[in-house]
Amino acid sequence: xxxxxxxxxxxxxxxxxxxxxxxxxxxxxxxxxxxxxxxxxxxxxxxxxxxxxxxxxxxxxxxxxxxxxxxxxxxxxxxxxxxxxxxxxxxxxxxxxxxxxxxxxxxxxxxxxxxxxxxxxxxxxxxxxxxxxxxxxxxxxxxxxxxxxxxxxxxxxxxxxxxxxxxxxxxxxxxxxxxxxxxxxxxxxxxxxxxxxxxxxxxxxxxxxxxxxxxxxxxxxxxxxxxxxxxxxxxxxxxxxxxxxxxxxxxxxxxxxxxxxxxxxxxxxxxxxxxxxxxxxxxxxxxxxxxxxxxxxxxxxxxxxxxxxxxxxxxxxxxxxxxxxxxxxxxxxxxxxxxxxxxxxxxxxxxxxxxxxxxxxxxxxxxxxxxxxxxxxxxxxxxxxxxxxxxxxxxxxxxxxxxxxxxxxxxxxxxxxxxxxxxxxxxxxxxxxxxxxxxxxxxxxxxxxxxxxxxxxxxxxxxxxxxxxxxxxxxxxxxxxxxxxxxxxxxxxxxxxxxxxxxxxxxxxxxxxxxxxxxxxxxxxxxxxxxxxxxxxxxxxxxxxxxxxxxxxxxxxxxxxxxxxxxxxx
Numbered sequence: 001x002x003x004x005x006x007x008x009x010x011x012x013x014x015x016x017x018x019x020x021x022x023x024x025x026x027x028x029x030x031x032x033x034x035x036x037x038x039x040x041x042x043x044x045x046x047x048x049x050x051x052x053x054x055x056x057x058x059x060x061x062x063x064x065x066x067x068x069x070x071x072x073x074x075x076x077x078x079x080x081x082x083x084x085x086x087x088x089x090x091x092x093x094x095x096x097x098x099x100x101x102x103x104x105x106x107x108x109x110x111x112x113x114x115x116x117x118x119x120x121x122x123x124x125x126x127x128x129x130x131x132x133x134x135x136x137x138x139x140x141x142x143x144x145x146x147x148x149x150x151x152x153x154x155x156x157x158x159x160x161x162x163x164x165x166x167x168x169x170x171x172x173x174x175x176x177x178x179x180x181x182x183x184x185x186x187x188x189x190x191x192x193x194x195x196x197x198x199x200x201x202x203x204x205x206x207x208x209x210x211x212x213x214x215x216x217x218x219x220x221x222x223x224x225x226x227x228x229x230x231x232x233x234x235x236x237x238x239x240x241x242x243x244x245x246x247x248x249x250x251x252x253x254x255x256x257x258x259x260x261x262x263x264x265x266x267x268x269x270x271x272x273x274x275x276x277x278x279x280x281x282x283x284x285x286x287x288x289x290x291x292x293x294x295x296x297x298x299x300x301x302x303x304x305x306x307x308x309x310x311x312x313x314x315x316x317x318x319x320x321x322x323x324x325x326x327x328x329x330x331x332x333x334x335x336x337x338x339x340x341x342x343x344x345x346x347x348x349x350x351x352x353x354x355x356x357x358x359x360x361x362x363x364x365x366x367x368x369x370x371x372x373x374x375x376x377x378x379x380x381x382x383x384x385x386x387x388x389x390x391x392x393x394x395x396x397x398x399x400x401x402x403x404x405x406x407x408x409x410x411x412x413x414x415x416x417x418x419x420x421x422x423x424x425x426x427x428x429x430x431x432x433x434x435x436x437x438x439x440x441x442x443x444x445x446x447x448x449x450x451x452x453x454x455x456x457x458x459x460x461x462x463x464x465x466x467x468x469x470x471x472x473x474x475x476x477x478x479x480x481x482x483x484x485x486x487x488x489x490x491x492x493x494x495x496x497x498x499x500x501x502x503x504x505x506x507x508x509x510x511x512x513x514x515x516x517x518x519x520x521x522x523x524x525x526x527x528x529x530x531x532x533x534x535x536x537x538x539x540x541x542x543x544x545x546x547x548x549x550x551x552x553x554x555x556x557x558x559x560x561x562x563x564x565x566x567x568x569x570x
Contacts, residue, residue: 004035011037018046027058033110040103043096044078047085056157057081060164073172075120077164079127080151084160087153104128123149145171239276246278246425249296249449252285253278254430267463271501271509272456273490276425279460281433282445300447303393307444310394311401318398321556325406328560332567333410377567378413378434378470379403382461383443384479385418385429386452389529396478396529397446403476403559404432405440416443417464419457420450424487428460434468453485453501454541455509462517473522474566476559480530481538483510511541525562 011029014037016022026049030041048054064073090096107128119142126136126146138146148167151160247253253260260277268275288294311318383400400416407414416432427450432442465473483506489499499505514524526542527549528535538546547558 007031007035007037011042014039014042015046015049018043019049020046021049024049032106038103040099041082043089043099044082044085047089048081051085051088052157052160057160060161064164069172072120073168076123076145076149076167077160079123079149080160080163080167083149084151084153084155087151100131104131108132141171242276242423242425243278246276246422246427247280248284248288249300249422250278250427250429251280251282254281255279263460263463267456267459271489272453272459274424275421275453275456275487275490277456277460278425278427279464280427280429282429282431303447304445307394307397307446311398311444314398318402321402322405322409324556325402325560325563326409328556329406329410329412329563329567332560332564335568376471378465378468378473379407379415379563380461380465380473380475381414381416381443382457382475382477382479383416383418383431383446384452384454384477384529385420385427385446385448385450386484387420387449388452388480388482388484389448392529393446393448397444399478399527399555400431400443400446401440402555404443406556407563408440413470415464417461418446419452419454419461420448421453421456421485421487422450424485426453426456426460428457428464451485451487452479452483453487454479454483454506455513458510458513458517462513462520462522465522466520472566474563475517475522475524476562477524477526477542478529479526479538480534481507481510481526481528481541482530482534483507483537507537507540514541523566527559 008029011031012026015026015029016024019026026045028045030038030045032038048057061074061077064070064077067073086096086100104127108125122138122142123146126138126142127149129136130146136143136146145167148163148170151163155163255263260279263279264275264277267277284297288297381400381403383396389396404414404416413434414432415430415434418429418431420427429445431445432440436442461475465475484502485506487501489501489505501509517524523545524542525545525547526538527547528538530538535548547562549555549558
């Protein structure tokens with residue numbers, strides 16, 4: 001049993017013990033910053049199942065999570081429930097007070113939890129400080145919101161809903177539950193990902209995760225990615241805030257503002273309507289302006305250094321893989337050249353054949369290659385850079401390095417890009433351009449963070465590839481085949497917000513874009529970096545053009561065969 005499964009079972013047992021019912025299967029489990037099952041919050045979850053008709057609260061959670069800032073609203077509801085349940089349970093469970101104090105102290109000592117908006121982080125820290133008998137350090141309106149979240153112990157389900165209604169009406173949006181009431185408490189279909197302390201069962205945390213390590217930013221740094229915190233800025237102002245944040249995280253755009261708008265007009269259509277695009281070379285312009293930007297750039301630097309260390313530690317393996325892959329590609333090129341070279345009456349003069357014209361009256365003294373010779377092959381390498389790749393980031397970077405270095409050694413143009421998405425903006429970072437000689441080292445700039453909107457990333461990559469107008473184009477994707485984005489699928493009507501980009505819908509969109517690339521003459525192959533759980537997704541997206549590599553020792557042979565086949569088929 002691996003560590004993750006062990007902690008999940010521990011969390012389930014904590015919930016069952018608090019609920020007094022081993023038949024329940026809670027959608028929520030709680031973990032601390034190190035991934036350990038959290039004793040206090042799993043008790044809160046279990047107590048919520050025992051003290052309330054939780055099926056009614058489930059409808060409320062489903063409605064809140066369906067909103068654009070649903071993760072924030074759900075966190076607020078859990079904070080209110082925690083206050084209510086603690087007051088109700090502590091008279092019968094004196095040890096609960098010590099458990100709560102321990103949680104508060106631990107939370108304040110932990111590094112900034114990934115995925116939390118600055119508002120929720122400030123409120124949680126304020127709650128913990130109050131628990132420890134210290135001033136909360138908040139100012140209005142945050143102080144007033146935290147006061148309102150001190151739910152009294154005797155609340156019923158209706159009382160909880162009334163309190164949440166009042167909080168949301170006053171500080172967030174008007175008529176919070178009007179649509180909820182009109183629909184009779186309907187639970188909207190579709191998955192969701194809750195990016196705070198709580199996670200939906202089986203759903204990986206996929207938010208932008210600069211906060212995985214490093215020092216905690218100042219509370220005044222803000223979070224430009226939150227719709228909640230930019231609600232009154234308007235669409236244009238919020239878009240500017242998102243673009244500024246993305247540029248501070250990933251580097252300056254390679255396109256002008258007008259070129260970016262034209263690109264979005266072409267590509268951000270259909271279910272990607274309303275999304276943004278950012279194409280960057282990963283170079284930062286100027287010095288960071290805020291503490292958060294400085295911290296993020298330091299995070300990027302550290303992760304890139306981690307890639308370099310990994311490559312150095314596995315230098316012998318990488319050199320062997322580059323040598324084997326380069327040899328495989330050269331052999332394929334030589335074999336094709338031998339097959340393609342014919343004597344013609346026109347073309348390039350072959351001095352060694354001139355004698356045949358004079359003495360044998362044979363004017364076929366020119367050589368000409370068929371259209372589609374190996375010299376016309378161009379390869380694009382696209383790396384999934386979402387947070388789900390974090391644990392294997394260095395390995396993926398080394399795989400990209402081996403492919404790029406081998407192709408460059410064989411003088412085949414190769415471009416390496418990485419993709420992820422943040423707050424509705426899909427980022428395509430060009431790590432190595434076609435024109436760069438060698439350049440395998442630049443692949444080590446690969447850093448994982450954020451979500452992944454695979455379909456839009458494939459559209460953008462295809463658009464960049466077609467600009468080259470090459471005759472023979474190969475796209476190699478390194479991915480775990482698990483599309484998942486925080487930006488919902490654009491739709492019409494009042495229920496459009498309930499459609500998440502993920503699960504089957506995300507997979508089908510990615511598969512459709514792969515088919516479109518193939519129809520446009522681009523061969524697409526996936527080097528699968530996921531687990532058995534995502535293998536079916538990969539097969540649906542890429543079909544038979546799928547490589548699964550058990551170890552780096554198999555890498556050169558597997559990838560070399562794909563490139564050799566592509567050369568042979570030209």
